[in-house]
Amino acid sequence: MGHSHSHAVRNLSVAFFVNLVFVGIEVAGGLWTNSIAILTDALHDAGDCLALGLAWYLQYLSQRESNARFTYGYRRFSSLGALTTGVVLIVGLGAVAWGASQRLADPQPVRAGGMLVLAILGMAMNGGAAWLLRGGSSLNEKVASWHLLEDMLGWMAVLVGSIVMMATDFYLIDPLLAICIALFVLWNVVRNLFYVGHVFLQGSPHGFDAAEFDKKMLEIPGVISAHHTHTWSLDGERHVFSTHVVMNEGSTRGEIVAAKQAVHTLLRSQQFAHVTIEVELVGEPCMGHDDHDDEHDHDHADGHKH
Template identity: 75%
Template sequence: MAHSHQHAARNLAVAFLVNLAFVLIEIAGGLWTNSVAILTDALHDAGDGLSLGIAWYLQRLSARQADARFTYGYRRFSSLGALTTGVVLLIGLIVVVWGAAGRLQNPQPVYAPGMLGLAILGIAMNGGAAWLLSGGTSLNEKVASWHLLEDTLGWIAVLIGSAVMMVTDNYLIDPLLAIGIACFVLWNVARNLYQVALVFLQHAPSEFDARALDELFAEIPGVIATHHTHTWTLDGERHVFSTHLVMQAGTGREEIVAAKQQVHELLKSQQFDHVTIEVELVGEQCGAEVPDAHDHD
């Protein structure tokens, strides 16, 4: 696990430095070519750079063990970073779309050959960084890889648009590209923010079926029913689980231990870092006062 964290952190560090260097090149190139499309992508890349920087830091932070302040560990910090970066990107891209819309009414000439050169460089650098992260297993690496892939696709669009402008001098293509790239990114950022919101709202993991699990638990010898089955995800990868098993009156310690072991076996295929199992014998008062939507006998 430690080696995996170190490998992920190293990949994110390299991708962050590559992205940061290219953002500076991109800003200078956008001003040089007078291209709002390139400046739009520079803002997007700056957001990605912030995201990669936060992901790099949080990848290292998430390796910390639980302590008295964060008893479930530090994994959820990565979701906080994704939320912050997503909101920054949304605000920035809305501003850029507003500016590009103004250029639709008043198109300005751009230096298309310069845009073409920057597009080739952008495809090479962003594509290389995306390839570096493509084999990662952590959520941070996967999300960062998707952002960089978006960048590469955006630069392919700029490459095609600049080639067309070199032939036709139709400078409306530049703001149209800017709006198209921004809308594409806005859609994907909003989709990612939706997933982050589900994490903070303690939504059950998508593959989790509480009722199906309760039915399996009820088949365990000595278990009569289950209730208060709950689960939520810490960061989209590692989850928390708890349930109450109701067992027959007079059940002995060995049977209780065996039932708990079977629950752990049933959960082994899913990424649960924290599992809590409470056992109640028939006739005992349940410690949870208020039943919820998952409760069923």
């Protein structure tokens, strides 16, 4: 795990510096070519640079162990970084889309040849950074690679647009490209923010059905019922699980341990980093009862914890 973390940190740092250098080239090139499409993508790349910088730092931060202040560790900071970056990108893209819409009424000549050179350079640099992050196991690496792949698509659009303008002098295509790129990136950012919001609101990990899991636990020898089953994700990669299982009144210590091990076995298909199993015996009241829970919880109780 330590080697995997250090590998991710190194990859993200390289991708960050590659993107940072190219943002400077892109801003200068956008001003030189007078291309609003280039400047739009420069803003997008700047947002990606911020995302890569946060991902790099948070990947490093996530290696810290839990403490009295953050008992689950620091992994949730990565979701905070994704949320911050997404909001910054939405505001910036809205501003650029507004500026591009003004140019629709007054198209201005651009240096299409310069745009072509920048498009080729952009595809090479972003493609190289995306290749570096390919196959990354961490959520930060995966999200960063998505951003870089989106950059590749944006530069492909600029490449096509520059060729069209070199052949036809149809300069209206420049602000149209800027708006299309902004809308495409906005759609992807909003989609990712929905996922980040799901993590922040402690939604169940993708593919996990708590009700179905309760049914599976009823198949464990000695388990009579299950309730208070809760699960959420720390960062989209590592998840938390807790449940109360009710067992026969005369269950032995060995039977209780075996039931706990069976629950852990059922959870192996997903990345549950923190698992809490409370065992209650029939006839004991459930000390964790909530007024919003089912009435049958009144009959259960606080037992053993794992």
